Amino acid sequence: MQRSPSVRRTPGRRRHAPRRRESGGSFLRTLVSLSLITGAATWILEPDLESLWTQLTLSPEALKAREATVFYAGCDEARAAGVAPIRRGEPGYREGMDGDGDGLACEPYR
Incomplete structure (x- = not known):
């Protein structure tokens, strides 16, 4: 099959189908989703x-x-004060109140 002489192809250039434009809402939707996920993770992990x-x-x-700035006699007292669980470094934390040594004293009951 021969091509007609009027159709010339330039070597190295191909014709591509026109690109379809994505809707503008997909970028915004992704940005909002990532913002919400980041905000939730920050709020939970703060x-x-x-x-x-x-x-x-x-x-x-x-x-x-x-x-040592605050002293609680035990976890019941810390829970009554509304500060339990107490993390290592927070006022009122003592190793004696952290039974499993994970840095979290007066953990919730399971």
Whole structure:
């Protein structure tokens, strides 16, 4: 099959089908979804991140001093005060109240 002489092809250039434009809402939808996920994760993880930041930035002496500023006789007293669970580095934390040593004293009952 021969081509007609009037149709010339330039070597190296191909004709492509025109691209379909995506709807403008997909980018916005993705941006809003990522923002909501980031916000929810930050809200959920904020106490843990704050405790971790405190542990990393304070010296061990300053950390012990901060924890000793408040004293609870036991977890029942801490729960009654509305501060349980108490994370390592927060006022009122004691290793004696952290039974499993995971850095979280007065954990909720299971």
